[in-house]
Amino acid sequence: MKVLILKPRLDLPFKKFAAALSDTNLPEIRTYWEKFVDTLAQSHRNKNDDVVVVEAPRWQFTNDVVKQYNADRVYVPHTEEDRFKGGETCMYYMQSVFPELFTIDSQGWGGGATFADIKHDTGLDGKDTQPNLIDNTIYDEYKKRIENNQSKFAQPDNGKDFVLDEEFIFVPLQLPHDETIKYHSDVDVPNLVASLCHWSSVSKVPVIFKGHPINRESMEPLKEIIKQYSIDSPIGYVDDIAIHKMLDASAAVYVINSGVGMEAMLHNKPIVSFGRSEYQKFVIPGDICDLDSAWNEAQQSLSYIREYDYKMFFDWYVNKIAYNCNKLDDFS
Numbered sequence: 001m002k003v004l005i006l007k008p009r010l011d012l013p014f015k016k017f018a019a020a021l022s023d024t025n026l027p028e029i030r031t032y033w034e035k036f037v038d039t040l041a042q043s044h045r046n047k048n049d050d051v052v053v054v055e056a057p058r059w060q061f062t063n064d065v066v067k068q069y070n071a072d073r074v075y076v077p078h079t080e081e082d083r084f085k086g087g088e089t090c091m092y093y094m095q096s097v098f099p100e101l102f103t104i105d106s107q108g109w110g111g112g113a114t115f116a117d118i119k120h121d122t123g124l125d126g127k128d129t130q131p132n133l134i135d136n137t138i139y140d141e142y143k144k145r146i147e148n149n150q151s152k153f154a155q156p157d158n159g160k161d162f163v164l165d166e167e168f169i170f171v172p173l174q175l176p177h178d179e180t181i182k183y184h185s186d187v188d189v190p191n192l193v194a195s196l197c198h199w200s201s202v203s204k205v206p207v208i209f210k211g212h213p214i215n216r217e218s219m220e221p222l223k224e225i226i227k228q229y230s231i232d233s234p235i236g237y238v239d240d241i242a243i244h245k246m247l248d249a250s251a252a253v254y255v256i257n258s259g260v261g262m263e264a265m266l267h268n269k270p271i272v273s274f275g276r277s278e279y280q281k282f283v284i285p286g287d288i289c290d291l292d293s294a295w296n297e298a299q300q301s302l303s304y305i306r307e308y309d310y311k312m313f314f315d316w317y318v319n320k321i322a323y324n325c326n327k328l329d330d331f332s
Contacts, residue, residue: 001049004071007037008058014078015059029152032099033077036325040075040093043331066090080108080183096278097152097259098142101322103278111184111257111276115321118281138318139311143266146244152259153213155242162241162249166234168206169295170250171196172243172260173222175212185256185275187288192256192274193225195288201233205295207254210246211239252298254286262317265310270298278321282313 008014010030037053044051052069058078063086066074074090081090093102094109105113149155174181176189193209200207209226211219216239226237238246243260244267247253253264257275261283264271271283272294284301286294323330 001044001047001072002070003041003044003049003051004066004069004074005037005041005051005053006061006065006074006076007053007055008033008061008077009055010034012057029095029099032095032102032325035100036093036095036102036323039325039328040323040331043328046328046332063087075104078109078179080112081106082108082112082183096322097262098145098322099152100324100326101318102325103322110180110278111280113278116276116278116280118316134308134311135315135319136311139266139314142314142318145263146248146266149242149244151243151263155213155244156240157242158240160241160245162208162238162246164206164208164249166206167251168208168234168249169196169252169254169298170246171207171209171254172246172258173209173212173219174256174258175215175218176222177218180257180277181275184277187256187274189256190222190225192254192288193222195291196254197226197229197233197235199291200235201229203292203295204234206234206236208236208238208246208250210241210243211237213239252295254294262313265313268303268307268310270301270306272298278317279313282309 010026010033041051041053052071054065061076063084066086066089072089074086076084076086076090076092078094080092084090091104091106092108093104095102103109103113105115107114110116145151149157174189181189196207209222223237226235229235243263247264247267247269250269252270252272253261254272255261257273257277261271261273261277261279265279272286273280273283274286274288284294284297
């Protein structure tokens, strides 16, 4: 089989007009892309496939490249079939919130992937799943990230805790311009922030937002929305406390479709999601027009049932869906 792997230049941003990166000091998160491509290529070479790796800026990859190489299988990074239109030979790969894990899918990634619609109550393969068939060790292994303050992006290591006398909802903010918002959600970030602030002002349930760690400038308009409500509402904004500290202290976690939703599972928190994601079938679906119902459902959520669902998700996602770039066997 002839295999074409499109590899994005890692010393350049994935978006065309973003600032260039240093080619001598790549962020650690980028190194996993290199490892993924190497492992994927090796897995095919082990099957005696003819493998070609083409490296270029991500935005230069178009379906014309697919036509040019006429390969039997093409791996395309960081996009989806709806936009790339590569056809049935194309598979789309993307990094997850756990940097060593990638997904490969015929349609896309996250909420745009075929596996996003799998219902957990029917089991992994359309059959009933019994508790003793779940690999609990996966969930337990990933929980160690909490102790080590590990997250996809570097977190503050200042020892600060977040303490509030009342139960609060934690909202880790996403980048408003991110593709997962643009393509996998009908709710945008400013609308979610404004809706939650207004609801908090009426319900008096505290809502604490955390800025995204990699683009502080894009948080400024969101901070302005929060500031407008902060006088009369029990809302707040932090950016100097580690994500796991905030998750641990919260009563519930609200996201659109952030990867932090998966991290919140490791804390066994009720999760309300307002967008489409790979974990959407394992959490509470949210409606910004009915935030009372979301909060009521989060409060009524039972810890032992959540933990079972979350363990099921990690077993399914890590063992059945994701590819660990450090494990060649995952690609066989």
